[in-house]
Amino acid sequence: MKKYLLGIDNGGSMTKCAVFDLKGNEIAVASVRIPLIEPQAGWTERDLNEVWEGNAKVISEAVKKAGVSPDEIIGIGLTGYGNGICFVDKEGNPVYNGVVSSDNRGADLCTRLADEGVQDAIYHLTYQEFWPAQTAIMMVWFKENMPEVLEKTTYVLSIKDFIRMKLTGNPCYEVTETTCNGLMNIHTQEYDPDIFKALGLSEYMDRMPKYAGVTEVSGRVTEEAAKKTGLTAGIPVAGSCYDVNTGALASGILDDDTLCMIAGTWSINEHLTKELIDGANSIARSYHPDYYILEESSPTSASNFEWFVESFLEPDRPGVSKGTLYDECNRLVDSIPPEDSDVIFIPYLFASATHPDAKGAFFNLTSYNNRGHVIRSIYEGIVFSSKVHVKRLMEGGKTFKSAKLSGGITKSEVWSQMVCDIFQMPLEVSAASEPGALGAAMCAAIAGGAYKNYDEAVKEMVHMKKTYYPNKEKAEIYNKKFAAYEKALAALDFFYTEE
Template identity: 25%
Template sequence: MAGLSARDHQGRVAARRRRHGRTHGAGAGRLRQGGTVMNMHPRATGPLVVGLDCGTGGARAIVSDLAGHVRGTATSNYPTTHPRPGWTEQNPADWWEAACAAVREAVARAGAAPDDILAISADGTSSTLVALDEAGQPLGPAILWMDTRASAQARRMSQCGDPALARCRAGVSAEWMIPRILWIKENQPELFARTRWFVEMADYIAYRLSGRLTLGLNQASNRWFHGGLAGGWPTGFFERIGLAGITERFPSDVLALGAPIGPVAADVAETMGLGRRTLVVCGGTDAYVAMVGLDVCRPGRTAFITGSSHLVLSVTDQPGEVPGLFGPHPDCVVPGLYVLEGGQVSSGSIIKWWHDHFGTALCHGEDPYTAMIARAAGIPIGAEGLVALDFWQGNRNPYTDYDLRGAIWGLTLKHSPDHILRALIESVAYGTENILRTLSANDIAVSSLTACGGTVRSRFLLQMHADVSGVPINVPQVSEASAFGSAIVAAVGGGAFRDLPEGAGAMVREDFVIEPDREAGARYASIFEDYRATHVALAPLMHAKVRERAVPA
């Protein structure tokens, strides 16, 4: 496809920076809207970048200048289906329609001319699998990240003992790409035979933007067993598990996060309101791209991504494994560095469950979320003797045991629904602390967390996490870290910055810090030990119950 080279784009950026200055708009008035800093400009001029976050519920676009001032945002949702228990699917056509709508509206809200848009980059949900035919058309619904149909394949992979499993000693997750591809081969052989390309959600969006099919090193490294810049595909492992020759169905161009892909396709530029020379830049997995949006791009920094699930992502320059965690994934964000990953499958989703089933009924005439959290905050630490486990959808880390289940004990007639909610919220904080303790036990010090997502909207929740873990929590001005991270990735790919650390350092600004309360932390510490002891005591019962239910009647 004809267009500017990366060097041409860099020259174009330099010329624009000379005209406008890197801190363009820095002195303008600002207001806070939905946790995002918005500049009050009647019209934004370039150079501007677009970050596109394709999440579980919809697409969100952010238009930003190179100083990190957000000029326009927009969101467009898409549906999710559950055709069978444990299955979760989405339609790639719905993604694209929502992506076009979100970008078009965000650019319009920014008052940006098409030629002002330097570059665009997209992130997507992790391990959301798309099967494409020879012409690049989806062969059916995409398998969403939370789909668990490939559990049996993941268990078999975990038991094969191949060296490729070094970064997941605790077990292969059923959420990952390779188990899903193997599931398709074993359960839908006709679909497998028709598939020419397997890609992730972010790769598909980049393909639709540019017309060039690529695979992001970011997701390939952390979810596809790729060895990073110095490694490659573990073909022996693939042969061992029954996927010999599978790499022929992966795009041959594996690009690093922030690498230029090419100019936006002409019809796409017109649809989205972009320029014909707007550059498409390689993105990646939403949570890992959020690390860029949080300026977690250097060793010793740790991102805390909160939402339906929670992630703790630590950057290190050491290749050593940490039993119970995933990684270290090489080169998946910054070349030459590694990321260690710990996650909670169900965290914010537990609070949502409580809201959906009890919160509305218990909080008459009030905003249910605000009211129920306020009521839980009024209950003493420890919920007067209640202990809960946050394993409602199993445990991702540090146990990697999807047969674990949620639990709560210690109930008496003294306890109210507010006590139960308090215990559930505390269990989420203890799950995060369990991951941080695993890092600490392996000489990976976490001196602070930089947070984004739903938890940052509640000082109570942030304070509890800070108190339980004993570390300060930093919150940046732009809370939509995935979309904003994609905007920074676009700026780096467009040549505005030398690399991701420089781009994040220039565009991300801190909003506030939550300091831990040491006295509260000491009270939480004893309950955390009860939390871990509860897991030890109940895990055998939970495993037995799962086996019992798995036996056909």
């Protein structure tokens, strides 16, 4: 009997389920866009009952599309956006909408708690700076604004762990997410009373469930979930990890010499590290037992380009496929040398990577500029935002021999080469169309006994489709453009700072 794996990815934009064989080949994928609920400006939520229905739908569709028997599936891996928050009762039913990681309602709270010294007081326990949709911040926000939600809550979960509970009946976190949600002591890997006390959350510490290891079996598909999804009851579900980790694992990163970049809804920039580095924005346990993962990220990536396509290209081209529009964009960008356009785009349509209040902007637009100049500036701005994050990762003198890139940008050779030229290092591009799902499936492969460890799983399941090499002649051109981009960021700091 052949053996297959499922990887389920609840991302900020789409929910996906992919079927893989043990060689990492994607057999089939199904996806669904679950509508966002935006009750107020800056709030992003989803109906968790709809989220579960959507997951059940894509699981069933992916398995049918793959033409495999549910009995041939030996393991399931789960991933999704990190943090946000899901409030559920003891039966696993939601007591409030799921808050998505792009939610910004906690921005003022982050500033207040930092000013009050709370962040500094617990930083060396968590190695996490506050950010608006962080689970810790969300719990404080709900305590102060909607305490009735917390009172009704038995378990606080992340989005992937909500799906775990629906699949297995087991309320369970996993170790990578618990160490990035701002509530766990990264040294002891335990929820720490001192952290909860500093945040004013002591009475809610019992809402946090136990956690599993990344490659441990965290539960098995229940009879009820089997009926809902078409799966076979008893399939093991791995602890897995959130998308920052699964993306790196799917790129085959097992050392600290390689920069990992993931360009999807979020710009995720990261590397493995054996050290806890003071001043880092976010350090958590990684999938690899010997390493932490150091992350710099913000929602400043390809979703900004999608906004342009959906707002300005699609309405004028009814019936034209997105693939055709993407091809046109690539041709336009490729037709304009980087030195021939000084338009700067700041990809802050959804949130900022620098000043907390900054919004998206174009600089240097003139009547001379056409659609190609604008699109090129969007491509460049998204990569420059990634470079801002990578500069922070390298502040302590860290260097990288090479980089690996996954996500939507990799479908464009023009954009991938631009990344390579801006960073001026060899760039390997993942062959995986769904790297998050693949990384989750790799966790399931180890949990299910198909492979003994990460080395074996990476050797068999990770495939890169192309290596790009930097054009040295473009290094100075892009350095000057990046310097102009940083000046634009400084202008936004001035514009959005109150006197």
